Amino acid sequence: MLANVALIVQKYGGTSVGSPERIKNVARRIAKFQSKGHHLVVVVSAMSGETNRLIALAKEIQVHPDPRELDVMVSTGEQISVALLSMALMGLGIKARSYTGAQVRILTDSAHTKARILKIDEDRLRADLDAGHVVVVAGFQGVDEAGSITTLGRGGSDTTAVALAAALKADECQIYTDVDGVYTTDPRIVPEARRLKTITFEEMLEMASLGSKVLQIRSVEFAGKYKVRLRVLSSFEEEGEGTLITFEEDNDMEQAIISGIAFNRDEAKITVLGVPDRPGIAYQILGPVADANIDVDMIIQNVGHDGLTDFSFTVPRNEFIRTVDILKSQVQPHIGARDVIGGDRIAKVSIVGVGMRSHVGIASRMFRTLAEEGINIQMISTSEIKISVVVDEKYMELAVRVLHKAFDLNQAS
Amino acid sequence: MLANVALIVQKYGGTSVGSPERIKNVARRIAKFQSKGHHLVVVVSAMSGETNRLIALAKEIQVHPDPRELDVMVSTGEQISVALLSMALMGLGIKARSYTGAQVRILTDSAHTKARILKIDEDRLRADLDAGHVVVVAGFQGVDEAGSITTLGRGGSDTTAVALAAALKADECQIYTDVDGVYTTDPRIVPEARRLKTITFEEMLEMASLGSKVLQIRSVEFAGKYKVRLRVLSSFEEEGEGTLITFEEDNDMEQAIISGIAFNRDEAKITVLGVPDRPGIAYQILGPVADANIDVDMIIQNVGHDGLTDFSFTVPRNEFIRTVDILKSQVQPHIGARDVIGGDRIAKVSIVGVGMRSHVGIASRMFRTLAEEGINIQMISTSEIKISVVVDEKYMELAVRVLHKAFDLNQAS
Numbered sequence: 001m002l003a004n005v006a007l008i009v010q011k012y013g014g015t016s017v018g019s020p021e022r023i024k025n026v027a028r029r030i031a032k033f034q035s036k037g038h039h040l041v042v043v044v045s046a047m048s049g050e051t052n053r054l055i056a057l058a059k060e061i062q063v064h065p066d067p068r069e070l071d072v073m074v075s076t077g078e079q080i081s082v083a084l085l086s087m088a089l090m091g092l093g094i095k096a097r098s099y100t101g102a103q104v105r106i107l108t109d110s111a112h113t114k115a116r117i118l119k120i121d122e123d124r125l126r127a128d129l130d131a132g133h134v135v136v137v138a139g140f141q142g143v144d145e146a147g148s149i150t151t152l153g154r155g156g157s158d159t160t161a162v163a164l165a166a167a168l169k170a171d172e173c174q175i176y177t178d179v180d181g182v183y184t185t186d187p188r189i190v191p192e193a194r195r196l197k198t199i200t201f202e203e204m205l206e207m208a209s210l211g212s213k214v215l216q217i218r219s220v221e222f223a224g225k226y227k228v229r230l231r232v233l234s235s236f237e238e239e240g241e242g243t244l245i246t247f248e249e250d251n252d253m254e255q256a257i258i259s260g261i262a263f264n265r266d267e268a269k270i271t272v273l274g275v276p277d278r279p280g281i282a283y284q285i286l287g288p289v290a291d292a293n294i295d296v297d298m299i300i301q302n303v304g305h306d307g308l309t310d311f312s313f314t315v316p317r318n319e320f321i322r323t324v325d326i327l328k329s330q331v332q333p334h335i336g337a338r339d340v341i342g343g344d345r346i347a348k349v350s351i352v353g354v355g356m357r358s359h360v361g362i363a364s365r366m367f368r369t370l371a372e373e374g375i376n377i378q379m380i381s382t383s384e385i386k387i388s389v390v391v392d393e394k395y396m397e398l399a400v401r402v403l404h405k406a407f408d409l410n411q412a413s
Numbered sequence: 414m415l416a417n418v419a420l421i422v423q424k425y426g427g428t429s430v431g432s433p434e435r436i437k438n439v440a441r442r443i444a445k446f447q448s449k450g451h452h453l454v455v456v457v458s459a460m461s462g463e464t465n466r467l468i469a470l471a472k473e474i475q476v477h478p479d480p481r482e483l484d485v486m487v488s489t490g491e492q493i494s495v496a497l498l499s500m501a502l503m504g505l506g507i508k509a510r511s512y513t514g515a516q517v518r519i520l521t522d523s524a525h526t527k528a529r530i531l532k533i534d535e536d537r538l539r540a541d542l543d544a545g546h547v548v549v550v551a552g553f554q555g556v557d558e559a560g561s562i563t564t565l566g567r568g569g570s571d572t573t574a575v576a577l578a579a580a581l582k583a584d585e586c587q588i589y590t591d592v593d594g595v596y597t598t599d600p601r602i603v604p605e606a607r608r609l610k611t612i613t614f615e616e617m618l619e620m621a622s623l624g625s626k627v628l629q630i631r632s633v634e635f636a637g638k639y640k641v642r643l644r645v646l647s648s649f650e651e652e653g654e655g656t657l658i659t660f661e662e663d664n665d666m667e668q669a670i671i672s673g674i675a676f677n678r679d680e681a682k683i684t685v686l687g688v689p690d691r692p693g694i695a696y697q698i699l700g701p702v703a704d705a706n707i708d709v710d711m712i713i714q715n716v717g718h719d720g721l722t723d724f725s726f727t728v729p730r731n732e733f734i735r736t737v738d739i740l741k742s743q744v745q746p747h748i749g750a751r752d753v754i755g756g757d758r759i760a761k762v763s764i765v766g767v768g769m770r771s772h773v774g775i776a777s778r779m780f781r782t783l784a785e786e787g788i789n790i791q792m793i794s795t796s797e798i799k800i801s802v803v804v805d806e807k808y809m810e811l812a813v814r815v816l817h818k819a820f821d822l823n824q825a826s
Contacts, residue, residue, distance in 0.1 A: 020473035054493070060433035062500040069503075072496040072511050076489035080467070083485040087475040090482075098485050102515070103560055124560075147516055147537075 006171035007039045007129070011139065011161035014048035015178045016235035017081050026176075026235065027088035030134060034094060039129045041168065043139040043161040044085055046077025067112035071141075071151045075101070078138035078157070086136045096134040099125070101141035101149070106160065108142035108150045115142055115150035117159065117222075120167040137164060155216030162219045166226035173223065173230050174242075175215060180234035181243035182207065182214050184409040185261040189397050192410040196259060198246045203259045206352045206386045210262035220245070257355030257362060258407040263400050265347040265393055267297060268320035269379060271312040272327060274338025277304035281335065285311055288330045294319045298348070298381040298388065308338075312379060314390065320344045346378065347396035350388040351403060363387050369406040375399055419584035420452045420542070424552065424574035427461035428591045429648035430494050439589075439648065440501035443547060447507060452542045454581065456552040456574040457498055459490025480525035484554075484564045487526075488514070491551035491570070499549045509547045512538070514554035514562070519573065521555035521563045528555055528563035530572065530635075533580040550577060568629030575632045579639035586636065586643050587655075588628060593647035594656035595620065595627050597822040598674040602810050605823040609672060611659045616672045619765045619799045623675030633658070670768030670775060671820040676813050678760040678806055680710060681733035682792060684725040685740060687751025690717035694748065698724055701743045707732045711761070711794040711801065721751075725792060727803065733757045759791065760809035763801040764816060776800050782819040788812055 002008070010030070017023050026044075033040055054073050058065040065073075082098035089096035101108075104125060108115035125135050139157025142150045152159055158175055165173035180195060182204065187193040199207070201224045208217040214232055223230045223245065233242035275281055286296060299313045315323045320342065327340045356362050366387055370377060375398065379390035391399055404410060415421070423443070430436050439457075446453055467486050471478040478486075495511035502509035514521075517538060521528035538548050552570025555563045565572055571588055578586035593608060595617065600606040612620070614637045621630040627645055636643045636658065646655030688694055699709060713725040728736045733755065740753045769775050779800055783790060788811065792803035804812055817823060 020470070023474060057433070057493075058497065058500060061436060061497050062504045066500055066503050069496040069499045069511055072499075072513070073493050076492050079489050079492075080470070080486050083482040084471065084474050086482045086485075087471060087478055090479050091475050098482055100485070100562075103562075149513075149516075 002038070002171055005037045005039070007041070007168060008033060009041045009043065009161050009165040009168065009170045009173045010176060011043040011157055011174070012045070012085075012176045012235055013157065013178070014045040014050070016176055017044050017085065018048040020084070023081075023084050023088050024091075026085060027092055027094075029235070030089060031092050031094055034134060041125060041129070041135045041137060041164055041170070042085065043137050043157055043164060044078060044081040045139050045157040046074075046081055050077040050080070068148055071112045071149050074151055075138070075141040075149050078140055082136045082138045089134055089136070094134055095132055096136055097128050098136045098138070100138045101160070102143035102147075104137055106142035106163070108144055108152070110144040110146070110148065110150065112148075112150055114153040115144070117142060117152070117163045120163055122164075122167045125164075125168065152218075155219070158216040158219035159222055162222040162226075162228050162230065165228045165230075166222065171229065173228050175219075175230065175232050176235035177214065177232060178234070178236065179214060179232075180237055180240050181232050182245075182260070184259070185263070185400055185404055189263075189400050190404045190410075192404065194409060196243050197241070198244045199259055200354050201245055201247055202385055203352050203354055204245045206350070206383070207260055207262050210264060210348070210350045210352065210386065210388065256353065256408055257359045258351045258353035258409065259355075260352050261400050261403050261407075261409070262350045262352060263347060263396055265396060266317050267314040267346060267348055267390075268317045268323075268342060268344035269312060269314050269346050269390060270320070270323055270327065270340065270342035271310055272331070272337045272340050273310050274308050275311045276335060276337075277307050277309040282311065284335050285327070285331055286313070288326050289315070289323055292322065292326055294323055294326075298379055298390065300379050300381065314346075314348070314379070317344050345393045346390050347393045347399075348388050348390050349396060349399045349403065350386050351407060352386045354385050356385050356387075365406060366403060369402050370399055373398060373402055415451070415584055418450045418452070420454070420581060421446060422454045422456065422574050422578040422581065422583045422586045423589060424456040424570055424587070425458070425498075425589045425648055426570065426591070427458040427463070429589055430457050430498065431461040433497070436494075436497050436501050437504075439498060440505055440507075442648070443502060444505050444507055447547060454538060454542070454548045454550060454577055454583070455498065456550050456570055456577060457491060457494040458552050458570040459487075459494055463490040463493070481561055484525045484562050487564055488551070488554040488562045491553055495549045495551045502547055502549070507547055508545055509549055510541050511549045511551070513551045514573070515556035515560075517550055519555035519576070521557055521565070523557040523559070523561065523563065525561075525563055527566040528557070530555060530565070530576045533576055535577075535580045538577075538581065565631075568632070571629040571632035572635055575635040575639075575641050575643065578641045578643075579635065584642065586641050588632075588643065588645045589648035590627065590645060591647070591649065592627060592645075593650055593653050594645050595673070597672070598676070598813055598817055602676075602813050603817045603823075605817065607822060609656050610654070611657045612672055613767050614658055614660055615798055616765050616767055617658050619763070619796070620673055620675050623677060623761070623763045623765065623799070623801065669766065669821055670772045671764045671766035671822065672768075673765050674813055674816050674820075674822070675763045675765060676760060676809055678809060679730050680727040680759060680761055680803075681730045681736075681755060681757035682725060682727050682759050682803060683733070683736055683740065683753065683755035684723055685744070685750045685753050686723050687721050688724045689748060689750075690720050690722040695724065697748050698740070698744055699726070701739050702728070702736055705735065705739055707736055711792055711803065713792050713794065727759075727761070727792070730757050758806045759803050760806045760812075761801050761803050762809060762812045762816065763799050764820065765799045767798050769798050769800075778819060779816060782815050783812055786811060786815050
């Protein structure tokens with residue numbers, strides 16, 4: 001529960017501020033919190049569609065827009081949102097003041113379009129809060145040491161909110177979004193999916209990295225690092241407590257072993273066949289891929305025989321062709337591998353839960369469930385609290401549904 | 414003539430950067446100057462229509478948008494333009510770097526939506542210029558002592574350009590616009606209107622204040638104060654030397670006595686009838702008008718008789734009703750005037766020229782020319798280098814045309 005007078009950081013995404021009418025709704029919601037005596041810092045994204053519009057405009061000028069200049073452009077989206085929300089608050093008689101990332105001084109490194117927050121000056125915000133203002137901060141953006149505008153990359157507004165909550169030692173950071181919390185899985189695929197009242201920080205991190213779009217992974221990491229109390233709520237519902245991301249495991253005996261099921265069809269798998277089984281071979285294969293700035297996700301190497309092994313990994317689906325090209329031209333002739341094969345019609349399905357630590361047989365239950373439906377598992381990767389499998393893309397929805405049922409995640413009817 | 418290697422400040426207005434294609438054209442023009450070895454600082458406005466779009470959006474939220482927040486929003490227009498133009502320059506292989514007003518540090522007072530420039534830090538710009546960059550600066554905006562974004566008011570980009578030229582001691586400030594220079598009058602009204610090769614600073618100031626839209630009056634004042642060599646050129650023509658604003662009168666014997674004819678139909682006239690002819694009466698009438706923040710332009714008071722006089726002045730047309738209301742409610746009963754009358758179907762026509770100083774009979778020639786066409790003069794006001802008359806709005810075009818001919822301004826055929 002929140003204290004009687006709490007400092008709350010709220011974040012509203014692009015859909016929540018997508019029109020003047022919606023901005024006014026957000027203002028009314030903020031007014032309610034303020035009327036209870038809470039101090040509020042509000043982080044907003046660009047109005048939905050605006051960032052894409054700006055990027056498209058930039059690309060009309062330069063096919064690959066200069067990153068520094070792209071940040072100058074794209075950051076205007078949030079700048080407009082903070083001004084509009086501040087106006088809407090003033091329209092309700094509430095004192096409000098907008099800040100761009102540079103004005104707060106959210107100091108970042110200089111990695112344009114994907115900058116990282118280094119430091120936040122919270123003095124001016126605190127002075128405004130003490131003077132009874134609602135402080136409205138542009139998400140997604142900062143400024144580097146040289147004074148150039150930077151952006152944090154897609155979803156960066158969540159990170160801004162969490163970073164501000166950490167800097168201000170806020171009582172809670174509330175992420176308002178178009179869903180009313182974190183679900184056991186995507187309700188569009190499994191209608192019986194259930195909203196979780198709580199989820200542990202570790203589980204949320206796995207869910208985010210596995211493809212759940214509710215929270216941006218960096219914001220979850222940030223929250224974990226600085227122990228920020230984080231809550232996901234719907235910006236379209238008046239009531240509701242959303243999902244709280246906790247730092248302790250729930251001791252409730254009734255808690256399910258598995259908290260959620262994530263899935264992702266944005267990957268492709270690649271196998272290098274007939275690789276000499278000797279030290280350094282993984283680096284020889286993945287080095288050129290990393291040099292090309294391609295993110296590698298799952299990596300599988302099985303026990304070899306006759307001095308040869310097969311080496312598999314997954315990459316983002318839109319990098320599939322490029323990765324195969326790199327391997328065929330730079331790696332295969334060099335290490336004397338037999339062939340490079342792969343496919344981009346795959347999906348990754350993962351079960352996540354801290355309960356795995358204290359329960360055995362979770363993996364075998366997962367594999368049996370899939371086998372019973374005739375779903376072939378192509379790759380397997382595990383961590384302490386998650387098991388991921390790669391299956392043919394066409395079985396993805398089915399896999400998610402049967403696993404959801406098998407692990408008792410279906411809503412109590 | 415410009416030096417072989419000159420520092421030039423160029424300003425491109427909203428129409429000149431109104432589309433990606435036009436932005437690329439501007440970049441090509443800049444490239445030409447750079448290829449000659451010149452150093453360039455380029456000031457740009459928001460893409461045409463953008464500022465109005467943003468203001469309309471703000472008004473959907475707040476009928477009278479908060480000035481600080483409106484500046485936060487509106488300033489994004491130029492921010493987008495500088496990024497796009499920098500990208501376009503880089504696309505041509507030219508090193509370029511954009512700056513917002515706050516990034517340059519164009520320090521202004523805190524009068525949001527109509528701020529005045531106090532100081533410009535030119536160190537960073539100079540370092541970029543020395544490193545061979547084209548520096549692209551957002552016009553129309555600055556930042557106050559507290560770090561809030563300010564805007565300079567409509568047409569403020571001209572002022573930004575002139576102020577930068579002054580701070581950097583540029584060799585020339587070139588204002589690119591949709592006309593190719595300053596004309597003897599608006600060619601849409603008088604097809605024989607002639608482009609002036611030069612015009613004196615004083616004349617330009619009168620022309621700007623009298624309604625010629627070519628340059629914003631504050632930018633001309635600024636240029637006069639800091640002796641900035643200012644030139645108006647077309648951004649749509651490849652060649653052409655435009656109009657140079659000079660500080661010395663042309664000694665050419667052939668120079669016309671009158672340089673140009675300005676006109677303005679944005680005013681209304683008001684007369685307070687039967688005013689007691691005693692000291693302090695002008696203040697009693699105009700004090701309440703000034704208190705209501707209404708700009709008064711021409712003021713006429715004739716010799717009275719029987720202790721009474723009539724007092725006339727002009728105000729912006731959109732303030733006509735409000736001014737009459739103030740006079741009828743606050744002034745007339747107080748001073749015991751007989752009545753308040755007026756009309757908003759008037760136009761002001763002015764002839765401007767430094768030649769007036771050394772020639773007599775200019776006023777009478779003007780009045781005779783109008784009389785010959787049956788145009789009644791309702792008010793007259795003069796300064797050292799201009800004569801303005803108020804006439805019925807319906808005669809405005811005719812008055813401009815006949816005066817243009819009478820003072821030998823028509824183009825040599």
